[in-house]
Amino acid sequence: MSSRKETILKAAKRTAKQAHAAASSRGSRKLGRFNAEPHRHCVVCWKPIPLDSDPAICVDEGCEKMHSRREKSRKRFSVLLYLGVAIFIGMLVIQLMAGV
Numbered sequence: 451m452s453s454r455k456e457t458i459l460k461a462a463k464r465t466a467k468q469a470h471a472a473a474s475s476r477g478s479r480k481l482g483r484f485n486a487e488p489h490r491h492c493v494v495c496w497k498p499i500p501l502d503s504d505p506a507i508c509v510d511e512g513c514e515k516m517h518s519r520r521e522k523s524r525k526r527f528s529v530l531l532y533l534g535v536a537i538f539i540g541m542l543v544i545q546l547m548a549g550v
């Protein structure tokens with residue numbers, strides 16, 4: 451029983467040490483990144499790309515395709531949204547007219 455408890459304690463201590471090491475190393479890396487040039491990230495793969503690249507995608511062909519597909523579906527969605535709102539308002543107006 452006690453040996454098992456010891457094992458668990460040891461494991462916990464080891465995990466804590468690892469977490470601490472990871473945290474400190476991450477902190478130093480963050481400091482380095484803070485000095486990096488301003489940049490944006492590819493919206494598809496999050497690769498760092500130049501700040502003035504528009505649309506915000508890298509040179510990867512797959513990313514370009516994915517981005518255009520997303521853009522298309524986004525446009526379609528906003529059209530549907532506007533259509534839905536228009537229909538809703540239209541029905542509301544019709545109901546108001548009918549009520550009065």
Ligand SMILES: [Zn+2]
Nearest residue numbers: 492495508513
């Ligand atoms: Zn990309």
